[in-house]
Amino acid sequence: MRAIVTGGAGFIGSHVVEAYLAAAEAEQASRERLYRARCDHDFQMAAIGRRATADLDADGHRIAAGSVIVVSPWLLHHDPRWWDDPWGFRPERWLADDPARSRDAYMPFGAGPRMCIGEGFAWLEATLVLATIARRLTLSHDPTHRVELQPAIALRPRTGMPMTVRRRST
Secondary structure (H helix, E strand, C coil): CHHHHHCCHHHHCHHHHHHHHHHHHHCHHHHHHHHHHHHCCCCCECCEEEECCCCEEECCEEECCCCEEEECHHHHCCCCCCCCCCCCCCHHHHCCCCCCCCHHHCCECECHHHCCCCHHHHHHHHHHHHHHHHHHEEEEECCCCCCCEECCCECEECCCCCEEEEECCC
16 A cells, blocks of 8 residues: 555655555554454355355365355355354454454455455455545434345445434644
């Protein structure tokens, strides 16, 4: 991120860029925890499909070459084999890695050679959008609104997310 933002230093002013970078780098873990906390319940890829190129055995289940295999990151992220209280909203779960957990138990952008090429952009975009909004506004979700998921390429709220927007006092 430093290389991307610093490239504009001549236009923005290096003191502004350095101040932003210092804050952004200090908060990188917090942003990741926020994103991962959001993944505790919210919207991510509904399913990833692949075609088996050879016969294989997956935990005693035979999968023939040519079969379509579908993995749901959302279900994986709620699997009790990997997560304590998988359906609870527990952002603190991201404060430390669990060495007993498979590194593929959390894969919001997929995994392996066909992982989403937009991951870096998504982190950058989320950082900039959150910083821009949070600096001036507070957003509160209507607690009476029930969020229903709609699977598409990514899970999304079927009926939107009604929010109350308030300007932050300066």
